[in-house]
Ligand code: NDP
């Protein structure tokens with residue numbers, strides 16, 4: 001295959017979904033992952049019929065090491081030459097203080113945002129090392145730079161992503177692999193619906209009175225990071241809505 005290959009985790013919604021469409025328009029073949037199989041199949045059809053790209057879908061729960069391993073290690077050889085790994089799949093589950101938050105929510109966040117990212121990277125990075133080429137982008141968050149009350153574990157997972165990204169960059173630099181992180185503020189996606197377990201009213205409150213970032217804003221940022229010349233790496237990019245100055249400071253009308 002002549003075109004570059006990008007593997008996007010969490011491509012069924014939000015940032016991953018928009019990035020899939022933008023990269024398809026920019027000459028990438030795509031490996032798309034997520035738990036929602038039908039959505040993956042629909043996206044594959046849309047992309048292949050509208051753009052000059054090939055799409056392979058992998059349906060697994062990123063928290064389950066055995067599922068990740070079995071999906072990736074059985075990839076046809078021509079799909080193993082992954083140029084870009086976008087570690088995007090992630091979530092916040094609930095919002096509550098350490099003395100009463102749900103421990104299962106903590107495990108879900110740690111298993112998805114930290115361990116899932118590591119499982120993916122552990123399998124894909126050796127392929128990049130063998131080819132002495134590649135670019136890994138980890139989606140962190142403003143929550144990886146600041147901590148806010150009731151978000152201790154979500155913030156903890158994103159601080160972990162930030163630390164892992166820094167160490168990965170040092171480890172993989174000698175192999176010619178770029179490692180970047182992108183840390184967005186509020187992006188209107190399924191994120192808040194997931195955090196509040198489908199409560200649309202609560203989710204809508206998060207974005208009330210100001211214009212949040214869109215998934216397209218982040219997809220465009222990802223494309224910018226990917227399209228720098230070989231001697232340039234964007235290490236860490238913080239992107240915020242104009243009316244959000246910190247994790248907790250919003251200018252709401
Ligand atoms: P969405 O909820 O819209 O999308 C999340 C994606 O992650 C979905 O495709 C979902 O797929 C996938 N995913 C979640 N859990 C799993 C799992 N266990 N196994 C496989 N895939 C999973 O959220 P966003 O697009 O907003 O989030 C993308 C990333 O951006 C996350 O890492 C999030 O933390 C980060 N982020 C989001 C911000 C925001 O305000 N929205 C701000 C800063 C960072 P499926 O359900 O099909 O499995």
Ligand code: 8X3
Nearest residue numbers: 141142143185186247
């Ligand atoms: C998502 C943004 O502020 O809800 O990472 O943590 S925030």
